[in-house]
Amino acid sequence: MTRVAIVGAGPTGLFTATVLARRGHRVTLVDRDPGPAADGSWARRGVMQFHHPHGIRQPIVDVLGTDLPDVGAALVAAGAEPILVKGHPAGLRSRRITFERVLRAAAVTEPGVTVVTGHADEVLSDRGRAAGVRIDGAVLEADLVINASGRSGRLAEGLRAPETSGDCGVSYVSRQYQLLPGAQPGPSSSPVGLISRFAGYLGVVFVQDAATVSVSLTRRDTDEELADWRFPEVYEAVVRVVPGLAEWTDPARSRPITRVLPGVHLRNTYRGQLDERGRVALPGLIHLGDVVCTTNPTAGRGIATSLSQAQSLTGLLAEHPSDVLAATLAFDDYCTTSIKPWFDDHQTSDPAAVRLLAGEKIDLTRPLTSVHITAAADANPQLAPIVAPYLGMNALPSSLAAAEPAARQVYATGWHPAPLPGPTREDLITLIHQTKPTPTPA
Ligand SMILES: Cc1cc2nc3c(=O)[nH]c(=O)nc-3n(C[C@H](O)[C@H](O)[C@H](O)COP(=O)(O)OP(=O)(O)OC[C@H]3O[C@@H](n4cnc5c(N)ncnc54)[C@H](O)[C@@H]3O)c2cc1C
Structure with a gap:
């Protein structure tokens, strides 16, 4: 049994705490957020996306189905609606508040999990290994520290190479x-x-x-x-x-x-486990979830990449029960091969999506991105069997290479993904000027 401190009780921390406790670890889950109020409301300050729409993709349902099937069932009992596409499961219709409330209820009632409300100030070390976390000045000792503090988390900043990122x-x-x-x-x-x-x-x-x-x-x-x-x-x-x-x-x-x-301030970010010298700076400290990878929220992939990471990490910790360094390195490899490709995909396809939104024609002298290849499936339905697994996150972005030549042929005919009929941005700007409140003099 290991004493595990997890900083961050978002989807990543909640899932990981519950799984590790069920596998015999003693887990302390720390978050500055106190959880839902007695009346059921939940402001969730510091997690700006909490009340924004969230698509709960099928890989999330699959991870829960494998590792926490009771939580998957509880989600549906709480009102999350399974989505079926041509008879196949394709995710859940659920608000983030419903999703997280159910995950949280599982974690706080799990016998091996203790939930602490407080701010984690720093990760503590002893003889070159993580030894715990300082929470509002008090020491929480731990053998393993998991940093699941999310896209705005600043914990252990100096203990990894800087992130790669783009707007x-x-x-x-x-x-x-x-x-x-x-x-x-x-x-x-x-x-x-x-x-x-x-x-x-x-x-x-x-x-x-x-x-x-x-x-x-x-x-x-x-x-x-x-x-x-x-x-x-x-x-x-x-x-x-x-x-x-x-x-x-x-x-x-x-x-x-x-x-x-x-x-606003939406960024794609990737940051692995290693420092600038390619080493785990502090063995016993592992970064997980959005602190590793964030992707454009309009694609709704964040919880899927976070819970896939959490599933991988918890599996690797079980595989290497007495060698956390080996588990960390194997986890970093997993993220490089299975998570970073989603970040890389957004880094190339987001600018293309922005150009499409601006009404620019596709430049066929440049490589086609996933935005172009998936859009071409509207004109050539034979691309659907290649595009659909990517769209469902059941296949990595590299799988689209097989559709690239046929997509290129679609665009060579002069076809272009046309916007839907409706008010243009210029029409909306006129409306905005007409309806914008006039500022009251100070
Ligand atoms: C606008 C927007 C829309 C999105 N839409 C989707 C979507 O449709 N589908 C999807 O799958 N994903 C979506 N995402 C991504 C998804 O929200 C994230 O992937 C998810 O929140 C990651 O969970 P997490 O637990 O890693 O981090 P978070 O949910 O950010 O949780 C981190 C937790 O750490 C706590 N914390 C941070 N620092 C400290 C500290 N020092 N001490 C104590 N506690 C701390 C915070 O209070 C927070 O509770 C969206 C993201 C954004 C920004």
Whole structure:
């Protein structure tokens, strides 16, 4: 039995704590967030994405099904709705709050898990090995420290090589709505709900649990003129004229239940376990989840890559029960081959997606990215058997290479993925100017 300290009780920390406790370890799970309030509300300060829409992809359901089947079942009992595409499971419709509440309930009731509310200030070491964590000044001793402190976590900054990163190139706003009693759902075009690309912006409706939907508007980061759709009166005016979003947000069908939430400073990041000299700087300290890899949230891959990591790490710790260094190195190899490819994919495809949003034609002198290859499947359905496993995250981005030549042929005919009919970004800018609140004099 090992004493394990896990910093961060997000999806990664909660999953890992429960699995390790069930395998006989004594786990202390530390988070500055105290968990849901007595009335069930959960502000979750410091995790800005918490109330944004989350697509719960099938790989997440599969990881839970293998390692924590009771938690998978509890999610469905809590209202998360299984998605079926042509009879095949394709994820869950669930708010992040529902997902995390269920994971948290499992962790806090697991006999081998102790949950501590506090801020982890630093990782402690003794004779060149991790020896615990300082929490609000107090020492928590541990044999293994897992840093699952998320995309904004700053713990153990100096104990790894700096991250590789790039801007996603987009920003968005979202708002949750609840269907009125007896109201019928609005239009759908995809397993998650409705995904629509218009001239210069995206509109997406995520269908979630408990008769809620989350409606998002995405723009290019540099497109400042659209940024004012963050004002509630502007946001409501905009969604009311965008086809599909208008139906879902019609006051006769639904009512808003959150503020208009900004999703900004979105970055793709990757940071492995090793320091600049290619060594594990502090044996016994392992980084996990978003602190290893974040990808463009508009693709909704973060929990899948995080829980896949957690499944791999917990398996490797079982394989190397008395050699944490060997487990760490094997885990770093796993991340290099199975997680980093998703980061690399976003680094090349995000700029292409931004150019597409700007209405630019595809430059066939450049290599086609995953955005181009998947879009070409609309024109050539024979690409679907190659593209679908990638889209479902059942195959790595490299699997798309097999479809590249046929996709190139599609574009050589002059075909281009056209935006849907609807108001253009210029139309929305006019509307934004008309509805933007005038600032009150100080
Ligand atoms: C806008 C947005 C939308 C997204 N949409 C999707 C989606 O649709 N589908 C999907 O799969 N993924 C999505 N993601 C990614 C997903 O949210 C993350 O992958 C997921 O939150 C990672 O979980 P985590 O546990 O690693 O980190 P987090 O959820 O960030 O949890 C980290 C925890 O660590 C705690 N913490 C940090 N530092 C300390 C400290 N020093 N001491 C104590 N506690 C600390 C924080 O309070 C927090 O609870 C989205 C991300 C963003 C930004």
